[in-house]
Amino acid sequence: MKKRKWSKIFLILYVICVLSYTAARIILKEYGYFYYDFFEKGKMLLLLIGAVYIWCIGVGNLKRYKMRYPGRSITGGCILLGIFTVVSVGFFGNYFVRTMSMWETSAYQPVEEREEKAEETEESKTQEQRGVYETVEDAYQYLYDEVLSLSYSSSSSQYNAKGNFYAVLETGMGTYEGQENVPYTIEVVDDRISDDGESYMFNFYKIYETAEGDITDFGLRYLVNKYTGKITAEEVPWGN
Structure with missing residues (x-):
């Protein structure tokens, strides 16, 4: 019961963190300051914590099941947990690689700056299509x-x-x-x-x-x- 109690408390705190993250993201974006890198890392951290929580719950349930039914096989549960582990490692590993490759990219940019850079890029492409010396x-x-x-x-x-x-x-x-x-x-x-x-x-x-x-x-x-x-x-x- 004690473990289940702590599990419920953790789940409540996790939901509060997710809601707070979502509210902060919406409010700051509304005011024109969308710190993309900060929010991206925050999102991935929440997903990582959630994945670890699910993995721990899965391992705990398999242990309890084996203790309660020693003669029954837990192969199916282990396979599902293994698939979940592989998918999670692949997902977060891919994010880590992309983050390292974009390390030199500017991180904290207000929405206006991001839109301005996008407009400059589009204008540059249009200029190339029209010609350097148009007249x-x-x-x-x-x-x-x-x-x-x-x-x-x-x-x-x-x-x-x-x-x-x-x-x-x-x-x-x-x-x-x-x-x-x-x-x-x-x-x-x-x-x-x-x-x-x-x-x-x-x-x-x-x-x-x-x-x-x-x-x-x-x-x-x-x-x-x-x-x-x-x-x-x-x-x-x-x-x-």
Whole structure:
């Protein structure tokens, strides 16, 4: 009777602990402070205590049964208790391994911080899908910063009458086929999107304003991958 009395007292205390844990979890989560690691460990501790209690009750019942009925077999009870033990050890062992592997992960985070990190991750994935350089202006600025700025100290972004983007890198007076003091302009013009849809294409022009009209010298064509930022230079197919 004494053992049963202590068993009942333990069971009552255990139920009180479970109810207190549940209430604290609900209240703190409602106020925005959900200490995930603390509550996760608390839950596992309660489950572990419950499993040990059930195991002890099972062993005690088998002993009492064997003492009361010495001639009867307790093989079935031992098998059930063994299965329960194996399952419990596997469950808690798996939790221990996962906990050790996540040891360096931040533990105590309010709900707002967890949601903010989730939003940042989602935004990062969306940005990767859209491209690092989503607009032609962004792609050109990257091209200028990485390549063109090495040769030209300034860049003026503009749009033509059709609304197409281009940038003026340099204006001045030069010599063209023996003619001196010929005005010229160096421009980089947005051409189009590459056939695979992954790169912006920019053509490099040097335009001379001669007496016979504008003469264009074609330079390189630059491709800027809008997902990786890789820059590739090639000859303009129709250039001279």
